[in-house]
Amino acid sequence: xxxxxxxxxxxxxxxxxxxxxxxxxxxxxxxxxxxxxxxxxxxxxxxxxxxxxxxxxxxxxxxxxxxxxxxxxxxxxxxxxxxxxxxxxxxxxxxxxxxxxxxxxxxxxxxxxxxxxxxxxxxxxxxxxxxxxxxxxxxxxxxxxxxxxxxxxxxxxxxxxxxxxxxxxxxxxxxxxxxxxxxxxxxxxxxxxxxxxxxxxxxxxxxxxxxxxxxxxxxxxxxxxxxxxxxxxxxxxxxxxxxxxxxxxxxxxxxxxxxxxxxxxxxxxxxxxxxxxxxxxxxxxxxxxxxxxxxxxxxxxxxxxxxxxxxxxxxxxxxxxxxxxxxxxxxxxxxxxxxxxxxxxxxxxxxxxxxxxxxxxxxxxxxxxxxxxxxxxxxxxxxxxxxxxxxxxxxxxxxxxxxxxxxxxxxxxxxxxxxxxxxxxxxxxxxxxxxxxxxxxxxxxxxxxxxxxxxxxxxxxxxxxxxxxxxxxxxxxxxxxxxxxxxxxxxxxxxxxxxxxxxxxxxxxxxxxxxxxxxxxxxxxxxxxxxxxxxxxxxxxxxxxxxxxxxxxxxxxxxxxxxxxxxxxxxxxxxxxxxxxxxxxxxxxxxxxxxxxxxxxxxxxxxxxxxxxxxxxxxxxxxxxxxxxxxxxxxxxxxxxxxxxxxxxxxxxxxxxxxxxxxxxxxxxxxxxxxxxxxxxxxxxxxxxxxxxxxxxxxxxxxxxxxxxxxxxxxxxxxxxxxxxxxxxxxxxxxxxxxxxxxxxxxxxxxxx
Numbered sequence: 001x002x003x004x005x006x007x008x009x010x011x012x013x014x015x016x017x018x019x020x021x022x023x024x025x026x027x028x029x030x031x032x033x034x035x036x037x038x039x040x041x042x043x044x045x046x047x048x049x050x051x052x053x054x055x056x057x058x059x060x061x062x063x064x065x066x067x068x069x070x071x072x073x074x075x076x077x078x079x080x081x082x083x084x085x086x087x088x089x090x091x092x093x094x095x096x097x098x099x100x101x102x103x104x105x106x107x108x109x110x111x112x113x114x115x116x117x118x119x120x121x122x123x124x125x126x127x128x129x130x131x132x133x134x135x136x137x138x139x140x141x142x143x144x145x146x147x148x149x150x151x152x153x154x155x156x157x158x159x160x161x162x163x164x165x166x167x168x169x170x171x172x173x174x175x176x177x178x179x180x181x182x183x184x185x186x187x188x189x190x191x192x193x194x195x196x197x198x199x200x201x202x203x204x205x206x207x208x209x210x211x212x213x214x215x216x217x218x219x220x221x222x223x224x225x226x227x228x229x230x231x232x233x234x235x236x237x238x239x240x241x242x243x244x245x246x247x248x249x250x251x252x253x254x255x256x257x258x259x260x261x262x263x264x265x266x267x268x269x270x271x272x273x274x275x276x277x278x279x280x281x282x283x284x285x286x287x288x289x290x291x292x293x294x295x296x297x298x299x300x301x302x303x304x305x306x307x308x309x310x311x312x313x314x315x316x317x318x319x320x321x322x323x324x325x326x327x328x329x330x331x332x333x334x335x336x337x338x339x340x341x342x343x344x345x346x347x348x349x350x351x352x353x354x355x356x357x358x359x360x361x362x363x364x365x366x367x368x369x370x371x372x373x374x375x376x377x378x379x380x381x382x383x384x385x386x387x388x389x390x391x392x393x394x395x396x397x398x399x400x401x402x403x404x405x406x407x408x409x410x411x412x413x414x415x416x417x418x419x420x421x422x423x424x425x426x427x428x429x430x431x432x433x434x435x436x437x438x439x440x441x442x443x444x445x446x447x448x449x450x451x452x453x454x455x456x457x458x459x460x461x462x463x464x465x466x467x468x469x470x471x472x473x474x475x476x477x478x479x480x481x482x483x484x485x486x487x488x489x490x491x492x493x494x495x496x497x498x499x500x501x502x503x504x505x506x507x508x509x510x511x512x513x514x515x516x517x518x519x520x521x522x523x524x525x526x527x528x529x530x531x532x533x534x535x536x537x538x539x540x541x542x543x544x545x546x547x548x549x550x551x552x553x554x555x556x557x558x559x560x561x562x563x564x565x566x567x568x569x570x571x572x573x574x575x576x577x578x579x580x581x582x583x584x585x586x587x588x589x590x591x592x593x594x595x596x597x598x599x600x601x602x603x604x605x606x607x608x609x610x611x612x613x614x615x616x617x618x619x620x621x622x623x624x625x626x627x628x629x630x631x632x633x634x635x636x637x638x639x640x641x642x643x644x645x646x647x648x649x650x651x652x653x654x655x656x657x658x659x660x661x662x663x664x665x666x667x668x669x670x671x672x673x674x675x676x677x678x679x680x681x682x683x684x685x686x687x688x689x690x691x692x693x694x695x696x697x698x699x700x701x702x703x704x705x706x707x708x709x710x711x712x713x714x715x716x717x718x719x720x721x722x723x724x725x726x727x728x729x730x731x732x733x734x735x736x737x738x739x740x741x742x743x744x745x746x747x748x749x750x751x752x753x
Contacts, residue, residue, distance in 0.1 A: 013638065014476040014496065015233060026235050027203045028189035028264045035191065036065055036105040038253050038263035039112040040246070041119050042272060043094035043101060046342040046665025047129070047143070050092055050101070051122040058104055058118040063111040066256040067119075069102045073252065075221035079244045081211060085144065086308040086345075088219055088248045094123075095143055096307035096342055097666055098273035105253040105261045128665045132281070132304045132339040143307070143340045150305050150338040151313035153320045153597075155393055158331030163296035167287030171367045175284070175360040176732040178659040179304075180277035182349065183677050185472075186235025188274060189264030192250035199226030200251055205234030207242040207469055208509035209501045219248050220255065232499025237471040238650070239348035240275050242511055243310045268670050275347035276660050278315055278338075279304045282360040284323075292374050292382045297364075299323040301336035301357065303346070310347035312338045317443070317597035319353035324392050325361050326403040326437040326604065327383040342665040348511065350650065351711045354438050359733070362434040362716030367729065376720070377411050377433055387696055392437070395444070395591040395598040399696045402604035402630035406435055409628045409690060414608040420623055426750070428613045429623075432720025435606040436712040439599025440513040440704050441588035446597070448514070451505045451585035452522030454530040460570035461495035462487060466522070467507035468515050469499045473707055474639030478516050481636045486523045487531065490553045493569055505583060513705030514588055516635055517601070520702040525584040533580040538567050540577050589701055601701055603631035605709040607648075607717035610684075613725045615744050618737030620656055622718060625684045630692040631704040640706055644689045647710030653678040655715040656735050 018024035055067045070077055070089040077091070078084035090099050102119050106112040127141045134140055135148040142148060164170060190204025199222060206212045209229035217224045234241065246263040253261040265273065285298040301319055305312035316338040323334040369376040384403050391397040410433055422429045442448040453465040464483055470476055479496050483489065497503050507518060535549040538556040544566065548559045555565030556572065591600040610624035627644050634640045657676045661668040669675040695701075719730045728743040744750060 013474060014480055015470070024233060026186050026233060027191070027205055028186055030191045030203050032191060032193055032260040035260040035262055036107060036253070036257055037109040037112045038103060038105045038250055038261045039116045040100050040249050040263070041102040041116045043090070043097050043099040045094060045123055045125055046096050047126040048094050048123040049126060050090060050094065051124060053101060054120040055102060057120070058115040061111065061115050061118060063107040064104055064115045065107065065259065066105040066253050067102060067115070068252045068256055072256065073219060076218045079215050079219060079248060080309050081243055081311055082313055083309045096344055098344060099307070100249065103249040103253055105257050105259070128342045130341055130343055130662060130665045132302045132341060135339045135341050136337070143342065148340045150309055150340055151316050152337050153317050154335040155320055156333045157394060160296050160298050160331045160333040163331035164287050167295050168290040169368060169371050170285065170287040171364055171371060172283070172285040173363060173367065173731055175282045175363060177280045177282070177356040177359060178733050179279045179344070179346065179662065180349065180654050180658050181271065181660050181675060182236070182238045182240035182274070184236030184238065184240060187265045187267060187270040188241060188245040190246060190250065191260055191262045192247065192254040193260040194254045194258055197226060199228070200254055201228040201230065202247055202251065203230045204247050204250070205237060205241045205471065206231045207237055207471060207511050209469060209499060210467060210506055211509065212244060212247060213501050215244055216247060216251055220251055229501045230499060232470040234469070234471050238350040239352070239511065241471070242348045242509065243275060245274065267672065271660070271667050271670065272344070275310060275345055275349070277349035278312070278346040278353065278356065280319070280356040282357060284360050284364050286364045286368060288368055288372065292368070292372050292379045294327060294329045294383050296331045297324060297329045299334040303336065303338040304341055304343055305338045306341060306343045306345040308345050310345060312347060314597065315348065315353040318439070319357040321392050321439065321597060321599070322354050322357050322437065323361065325358060326385050326435060328385050328389055329383070343662050344660070344667065350647065351708050352512070354436065354708070354712050355651065355654065355715060358436045358712050359715045359719070362713070363719065363731070366720050366723065377407065377415060380435060381407055381411070391591065391598060393595045393598045395593040395595045397591060397600050397602060398589070398699060398701055400602060401696055402602065402692070403435065403437060405630045405692045405694070406604045406606035406628045409692065410435070410606045410608060414626045414628065417608070417626070420610050422612060426614065426616050428615060428725040430611050430613065430721040430723070430725025432609050432717045432722070432724055433607065434713040434716035434720060436604065436709065438513070438603050438605070438709045438712055440517060440601045440603060441590065441599060442512050443597035443599050444590050444593070444595055448508060448588040448590065449506055449585065450508045450518040450522065450588055451583065452507060452519070452526060453505050454526045454582045456534060456573065456576070456580040457495065458573055460568070460573035462489055462493050462569070463495045463497060465497040465504045466519065467501070467504045469510040471510060473510070473515070474636060474642060475510065475515050477636040477639045479519050482519055482523050486527045488551050493554060505585070508588070513603070513707045513709070516703050516705045518588065520635070521586065522584050525586065526582045530580060530582040533578060533582070534572070537576050537578050537580065538572060541575055542566060601704055603629070603704040603706065603709040605629050605713045607713040609714070609717035609721045611718060611721040611725060613722060613740065615750055618740035618744070620722060620735055622652055622684045624686040627689045627710060628692065629689070629706060629709060631706050631709060632695050633693045633703045634691050635703050640691060641689050643706045644710035645687055647708065648687070648714050649678050649683055651711045651714035652682065652718070655718045655733060659734050
């Protein structure tokens, strides 16, 4: 499908009108009677011992209703999805500037801010470990009892060193990837409301309401049944709200004060405390024979996870898994280590480690092609996986032609596209390509439960319920489109219920590009029994054989009768003789091979990028992007295109301008005035999205999610285009204008012109 040339099949997003008109209330917009305002006191230092915490002055300030420290945490004073290693409120030590020490609730935001300033904390500063390599040294201070290594991961097949000895060409390079902000529109926040039964209702953005409920239960010492999480809608996440953020502090303050408490991070607070994309240093050594066939590939990854774990182990596992991407390499050795430092916490982020390692891998492919004097796309074709090859960790995966389909498109269609001419004599243009492979779901060995519920409610609506969250990704459209197509009803016949742990079944998290797939699989399981129950009810009421009835727009229809439904949904709802509820519970498809983190379903992406390099300023402008995506059938055309285009712009920023730089364990940027993200002026004038919808023969797994695959190939394609324009190999992001100017001067490019 070419989205620019084919008529749209999509519908207006269910939440589209309310969003563009400003009518939608986000969770941080909510207010309640007697609501207080919360603020969190965070560490002034990246590493220090806490001698004392004095809260008396804050408690005496008029208008302050509650102050809490670690002494007020009734349950486990720790949280973390993979391992609960992060203090809710620090007791003896702080390990980064975002560490929370105390929290206050007051009648107004101004009073809360003043109260936080009145809390006196006595510190003794400790040595700051702000470099991953430094953290690995034996004589470096240990940040955690177990040392400074969070996680090690690796994969090996064949004899790498012997294979390198047989290579005709060897390329070795070190690539450096920066820390990136999620830059969501709505920063972390929400309102926590105490209930009469001693429980709480949490209105806060998250990608995993049930996981939040579980973690809060341990912190608060409350049964999960007394904690309700309402998590949709929220203004963006991209992985950044998958972990707890303000929820523990709002909950502690709400229970202490007996009043609803709102906490909404400022952008600066979000920068200090929020998760970021993992900075990585990746060294790759790759060797080929004279024809371009890769014989050996060796990768070393060092990831800076910051002060605490969150999903750092899984991110590293994913990077290790994708170190060879869509290529078949007989001799491979990959080692990765994720290291604790006193830098800001790095965690889950769109692409989940795939962006970093693919930048390095595709950089290797381009450098090899240059040395071998082989067309870069042809080199990729020589080494490309076939449909039935094993996965990148040697595990069985669903057969797929996705890699070949994407590459073929780039070679035959996009590669034939005419290159753009420079807009003036002081600019150079270039074109670059890259491809990528991305595993969906959480991977082998990780709980990846899913499920859904179809029911027929008293208002005559087909109610579809999932434990997913709407975080701006367009999940509501996906659900609506799948139900309309698979049930045969109208969108007006549907009521969607998501993001409320009291009302929905367990469906796992809105992460890992799994939402679309989980909805599709759920409906496949539920649609037949649900439709059968509706028709049995209608048959009992009308005396018409069930075999003659079917579910259609607005109600139940009879075969060979096109005059309209024989009974409308509204009429049927008041006369039900049988409950129509259908539930399903299952797990995301996973490889049968016991390889931790190994995926089973993969999507593939390819990019052609055109750039213009200004020789006078060193600035790079992306003028055109062609996205080619192989992820199965398109469910929501508008949402599909939005995810791919939006992901592309996010990665454009990662490539050219974004770096949440830290100096001595403190963020050098404090707001978006100094942390630049792409605006409409930076987006390519021409952006095309091409969807390859065909699946391998007999594939039963339906559409794959596209929330991440659109982000992965962008960076290496842009960097390839820069080299095509001026002959400069970028190995560190974001692309440096100063380095480009040095290349221009060294090569005498302006004088030559």
